[in-house]
Amino acid sequence: MSKPSLRWRDAGDAALARVLLAPTFLLLLLIVVYPVCRLLWTSLLDLSLSSGMPARFVGVDNYVSLATDPEFWTALANTLLITLITVPATLLVGLALALIANLPFRIRWPVRLSLLLPWAMPLAFVGMIGGWFFQSDYGVVNDILRHFRSTRIIWFNSGWLAFIAICLTIIWKTSSFVALVLLAGLQTIPQELYEAASVDGAGPLRRFLFVTLPLLRPAIAVAVIFRMITSLQTFDIPLTMTRGGPGTSTVTLAMYIHQNTVDFLDLGYGAALAVVLFFISMAVTAFYLRQVRAEA
Amino acid sequence: MIALTVPAAGIPIPRNNQTQRKLHVIRLVRLLIALGVLAALPAHAETTLNVFISSALRPEVMRQAFDQFEQANPGIKVTAQLGGATSDLQAQYLNTVLSAKDSSLDVLMLDIIRPAQFAATGWTVPLNQDVGNPATFLKQYLPAYADADMVDGKLVALPAFADAMFLYYRKDLLAKYHLAVPQTWDDLAKEARTIQAGEHDPQLQGLSFQGAPIEGTVCTFLLPYWGMGKTLVQNGHLTFDRAAAVKSLEFWSGLIKQGVAPRNAAEIVTDQTRKDFEAGKAIFAVEWGYGWNMFQAADSTVKDKVGVAELPALTGGKHVTCIGGWQWGVSAYSKHKADAVKLVKFLSSVPVSTLLAQQASLLPVFPGLYHDPQLGQTMPWLPQALPVVEQARSRPVTPYYNDVSNVIRTQTNAVLAGSESADQAASQMEARLRRVLH
Numbered sequence: 019m020s021k022p023s024l025r026w027r028d029a030g031d032a033a034l035a036r037v038l039l040a041p042t043f044l045l046l047l048l049i050v051v052y053p054v055c056r057l058l059w060t061s062l063l064d065l066s067l068s069s070g071m072p073a074r075f076v077g078v079d080n081y082v083s084l085a086t087d088p089e090f091w092t093a094l095a096n097t098l099l100i101t102l103i104t105v106p107a108t109l110l111v112g113l114a115l116a117l118i119a120n121l122p123f124r125i126r127w128p129v130r131l132s133l134l135l136p137w138a139m140p141l142a143f144v145g146m147i148g149g150w151f152f153q154s155d156y157g158v159v160n161d162i163l164r165h166f167r168s169t170r171i172i173w174f175n176s177g178w179l180a181f182i183a184i185c186l187t188i189i190w191k192t193s194s195f196v197a198l199v200l201l202a203g204l205q206t207i208p209q210e211l212y213e214a215a216s217v218d219g220a221g222p223l224r225r226f227l228f229v230t231l232p233l234l235r236p237a238i239a240v241a242v243i244f245r246m247i248t249s250l251q252t253f254d255i256p257l258t259m260t261r262g263g264p265g266t267s268t269v270t271l272a273m274y275i276h277q278n279t280v281d282f283l284d285l286g287y288g289a290a291l292a293v294v295l296f297f298i299s300m301a302v303t304a305f306y307l308r309q310v311r312a313e314a
Numbered sequence: 315m316i317a318l319t320v321p322a323a324g325i326p327i328p329r330n331n332q333t334q335r336k337l338h339v340i341r342l343v344r345l346l347i348a349l350g351v352l353a354a355l356p357a358h359a360e361t362t363l364n365v366f367i368s369s370a371l372r373p374e375v376m377r378q379a380f381d382q383f384e385q386a387n388p389g390i391k392v393t394a395q396l397g398g399a400t401s402d403l404q405a406q407y408l409n410t411v412l413s414a415k416d417s418s419l420d421v422l423m424l425d426i427i428r429p430a431q432f433a434a435t436g437w438t439v440p441l442n443q444d445v446g447n448p449a450t451f452l453k454q455y456l457p458a459y460a461d462a463d464m465v466d467g468k469l470v471a472l473p474a475f476a477d478a479m480f481l482y483y484r485k486d487l488l489a490k491y492h493l494a495v496p497q498t499w500d501d502l503a504k505e506a507r508t509i510q511a512g513e514h515d516p517q518l519q520g521l522s523f524q525g526a527p528i529e530g531t532v533c534t535f536l537l538p539y540w541g542m543g544k545t546l547v548q549n550g551h552l553t554f555d556r557a558a559a560v561k562s563l564e565f566w567s568g569l570i571k572q573g574v575a576p577r578n579a580a581e582i583v584t585d586q587t588r589k590d591f592e593a594g595k596a597i598f599a600v601e602w603g604y605g606w607n608m609f610q611a612a613d614s615t616v617k618d619k620v621g622v623a624e625l626p627a628l629t630g631g632k633h634v635t636c637i638g639g640w641q642w643g644v645s646a647y648s649k650h651k652a653d654a655v656k657l658v659k660f661l662s663s664v665p666v667s668t669l670l671a672q673q674a675s676l677l678p679v680f681p682g683l684y685h686d687p688q689l690g691q692t693m694p695w696l697p698q699a700l701p702v703v704e705q706a707r708s709r710p711v712t713p714y715y716n717d718v719s720n721v722i723r724t725q726t727n728a729v730l731a732g733s734e735s736a737d738q739a740a741s742q743m744e745a746r747l748r749r750v751l752h
Binding site for chain 2: 067068069070089153154155172174175176177261262263264265266267277280281282283284285
């Protein structure tokens with residue numbers, strides 16, 4: 019048994035590493051590098067299945083028409099706005115939920131379970147639930163509001179109200195993910211630090227600001243960046259809640275990509291849109307990796 | 315085999331015992347081969363055709379037709395694959411499966427708006443060779459379907475059943491207020507307001523129509539637009555009339571402002587109209603033919619209180635309606651094309667059309683069946699439906715239909731929601747349609 023390992027060592031650690039890493043490398047080549055290169059290539063083609071014509075190389079034409087496409091800019095703005103609104107909001111709600119779940123309850127599982135439930139639900143389900151919640155005739159939200167105002171709000175008649183309804187649904191759905199990450203972070207903070215702070219005369223607020231928050235920073239960074247990437251890809255919830263309406267006021271970039279590729283069969287243009295989303299996500303990821311390296 | 319020999323390795327076995335063991339293994343392998351051949355035999359002798367149908371268009375009735383085909387064609391089994399409930403969802407699924415050249419579907423049920431796209435993509439097998447002379451063969455069907463299924467000389471699909479938008483009305487309420495079936499949209503609005511005022515029911519809608527960003531809303535826009543004698547696309551070229559578009563959009567938002575149509579019209583999908591009318595919450599409804607059977611079902615609030623008529627015309631204009639209906643096509647990637655063609659020809663026959671009408675109130679594609687006395691018993695309005703279906707108009711015929719549909723439905727939805735003016739929406743529509751149909 020010892021002989022082969024000796025032989026490997028003779029060939030040098032580098033060679034061993036190469037052999038051991040080869041399968042991973044091949045796998046990544048197959049499932050990441052190849053599709054991304056294929057996407058980049060497709061984005062340079064005029065490839066619309068509905069035209070019945072074969073693919074034709076057109077260089078950056080798709081990117082030029084993208085820059086002059088008002089619907090692309092609407093979708094991009096909506097996507098960024100959803101990210102800007104829902105990421106800080108989920109962070110606040112998630113933090114509150116994590117602090118509650120971290121309290122010394124005698125029976126912990128009901129709290130933990132209710133934290134897990136929204137996170138475990140499929141996004142499309144949540145979108146449909148949200149759609150019914152805000153439905154003007156039968157929705158729960160309007161039923162509650164009826165006690166306070168005489169006229170009902172038709173949420174999906176206004177771009178802004180529809181947008182708010184979507185954001186509220188996203189916040190509800192994703193806060194539990196943030197809470198879970200932060201809860202894990204909270205549990206790594208040693209109890210002695212709180213005791214020492216108490217001895218020094220720090221009240222609950224100061225203990226939170228000067229012990230909890232600084233030590234929670236790495237967990238917050240992870241949660242925020244994961245949430246940013248997923249909210250840039252927002253698709254299921256608006257699709258099932260409003261189908262992008264009224265008009266195009268709640269269309270996100272991911273929905274617009276889907277529409278161009280699956281509905282319109284314009285694979286070239288869809289690929290160009292996907293490349294844009296890819297680079298935005300890449301930028302966020304790069305930022306995350308730098309952050310992680312800095313922490314280490 | 316390996317599993318049997320491995321434990322023996324390393325253990326010294328007497329020679330005799332070893333040959334014995336080998337014999338056992340050989341016997342076992344023979345048995346396995348025989349079993350495998352047996353299991354594979356029926357699969358070779360029997361073809362299975364997988365048919366893609368809508369989950370909302372009475373799959374249990376379609377099943378009866380498939381059973382009849384199986385009985386007449388031993389050796390062919392027909393399985394149904396249920397697609398989404400709406401035309402949009404089904405199209406998304408078919409676009410994904412067929413652009414991947416997947417062979418899992420043999421026969422496809424297609425909405426009347428799809429043949430042009432399927433002809434361009436080559437996703438269905440042209441049936442020209444299978445029907446003799448296509449021109450004479452298609453004469454037996456309603457002209458709208460013969461036209462829709464023949465694209466650039468290719469017979470893309472065969473008609474399954476017909477459909478059109480009708481006006482459903484509450485017979486009992488019209489009688490109570492001594493009102494006639496409205497002939498113009500203005501009459502309809504007036505009558506609806508009279509009844510609404512008399513009934514004192516805030517839940518009672520005057521008219522339910524489709525305004526959500528879905529396929530049905532394309533027809534909503536086109537009804538008054540066509541009613542003014544305008545066309546949208548001719549020979550693949552855009553013939554957009556901006557003034558008529560503005561008027562069409564203002565017409566619908568006007569009905570909302572008058573309180574005839576509900577304020578949440580922009581939320582209403584096709585089946586919501588059906589549900590509201592069935593629950594007695596609407597006096598008039600713009601709805602497809604499938605509604606009839608459901609309004610007349612035993613658990614319907616409006617059973618025996620329903621009338622069906624041609625959609626009203628604009629004052630001084632002509633009656634127009636939007637044609638619907640479905641087709642049977644053979645997938646270009648099917649591995650059993652010959653059998654699939656046989657099935658499609660059977661499904662597009664008089665007996666199946668009769669079955670679908672009788673069991674599911676799906677309108678026949680053969681004009682002769684509209685005067686069939688037996689069918690008349692289940693669908694008494696069938697004779698009246700014939701001229702409507704015969705004159706119904708087709709939505710724009712273009713391989714880029716999905717793009718066109720998306721522009722029209724989103725802009726119409728925005729106006730109905732009140733988030734855009736009719737003027738803005740018409741400009742947007744024109745600019746975006748020009749991008750699609752250069």
